[in-house]
Amino acid sequence: MIGTQDPQSDPVVRLAAVTKLYGGAKNRVTALDNVSIDLHRGTFTAVMGPSGSGKSTFLHCAAGLDKPTSGTVHLDGVDLGPLKERPLTRFRRERIGFIFQAFNLMPSLTVVDNVTLPLRLAGTRPKKAQVNEVLEQVGLSGKRGARPGELSGGQQQRVAIARALVTRPAVIFGDEPTGALDTRTAADVLALLRQAVVVAGQTIVMVTHDPVAASHADRVVFLADGRFVGTLERPTVEQVTDHMTRMGSWSDRFATNEAEDGVRR
Numbered sequence: 001m002i003g004t005q006d007p008q009s010d011p012v013v014r015l016a017a018v019t020k021l022y023g024g025a026k027n028r029v030t031a032l033d034n035v036s037i038d039l040h041r042g043t044f045t046a047v048m049g050p051s052g053s054g055k056s057t058f059l060h061c062a063a064g065l066d067k068p069t070s071g072t073v074h075l076d077g078v079d080l081g082p083l084k085e086r087p088l089t090r091f092r093r094e095r096i097g098f099i100f101q102a103f104n105l106m107p108s109l110t111v112v113d114n115v116t117l118p119l120r121l122a123g124t125r126p127k128k129a130q131v132n133e134v135l136e137q138v139g140l141s142g143k144r145g146a147r148p149g150e151l152s153g154g155q156q157q158r159v160a161i162a163r164a165l166v167t168r169p170a171v172i173f174g175d176e177p178t179g180a181l182d183t184r185t186a187a188d189v190l191a192l193l194r195q196a197v198v199v200a201g202q203t204i205v206m207v208t209h210d211p212v213a214a215s216h217a218d219r220v221v222f223l224a225d226g227r228f229v230g231t232l233e234r235p236t237v238e239q240v241t242d243h244m245t246r247m248g249s250w251s252d253r254f255a256t257n258e259a260e261d262g263v264r265r
C-alpha cells in the first residue's frame, strides 16, 4: 500500500548510524547525530525541522553529494561509502534525480535538451518515446522547443521534474522544490510529484519548510539538532503545523513516545 513502510521490502534508501561533523576540534558542529532511517520504494517522504537541524546535510549524505563522518548509506542496494568520486558521480547521474528550489536549468537549452541532459551526460542516447512520455507526464508536450526564460516558474520546475524522471531514478531528492513558487503553482507541482509516486511507483524524498508541501507526502520525518525526533504518517497540514510549533520544547518527548514509528534511532 502506498504510504506505508513495508518492512518486507528492501529499503531504497538506508542510512545506518550516520554522523556528520563539520569544523575542527575547536568549532565542531554535529550536523547529523547517529541517524538511522529506512525509506521504501514508492513512498513520498518529507523531511522537516528548524533551521540548522540538519535537513540539507541529511539530503546531501543520503544522495551521495556528501560523505558522512561515520555510518553507512545504501542507495538502491549500493553502499555509497567505498565509491570514489567518478563512480559516485556516475551512480548519481544514473540512479538519482534532483529537484532544487532554483530549478537549475540551462538557460540556453530548450526544454527537450534540458530534460535529456542527464541521459546525454551519462552517454545514453535519449529515446524519443521516453522523452515524450515524461514531457506529457509533466504537461509540457507543447513547450518542447521553449527556453527556460520563456517559461513560468511552475513550468520551469516541471522541466526540472521531467529531467529528474527521465532517467527513471531509484530516488528523487527534492530540496525545497516548491520554495520559489506561489501557492497555487506549488500545489500543481506537488500533485505532479504525488502522481509520480502513486502511478509510477517513484520514490521521493523532499526537504521542506512548508507544512502544506509536507502534507502531500506519505510521511513526514522531523529533525532537530541532527536527530530524528518524530514522524507523522499521512499528515494533514494542521498536524504538521502543530508538530513544528511544538517541536522545540517537545523534542525529548517525541524521542520517547514515537520510538515505534519505523525510524530507527
Ligand SMILES: Nc1ncnc2c1ncn2[C@@H]1O[C@H](COP(=O)(O)OP(=O)(O)OP(=O)(O)O)[C@@H](O)[C@H]1O
Binding pocket: 022, 023, 029, 030, 031, 049, 050, 051, 052, 053, 054, 055, 056, 057, 058
Ligand atoms: N559546510 C559546513 N561547515 C560548517 N558547518 C556546517 C556546514 N554545513 C552545515 N553546517 C552546520 O550544520 C548544521 C546543520 O546544517 P543544515 O544546513 O544541514 O541544516 P538545515 O536544517 O538544512 O538548515 P536550513 O533549514 O537553515 O537550511 C548547522 O548548524 C550548520 O551551521
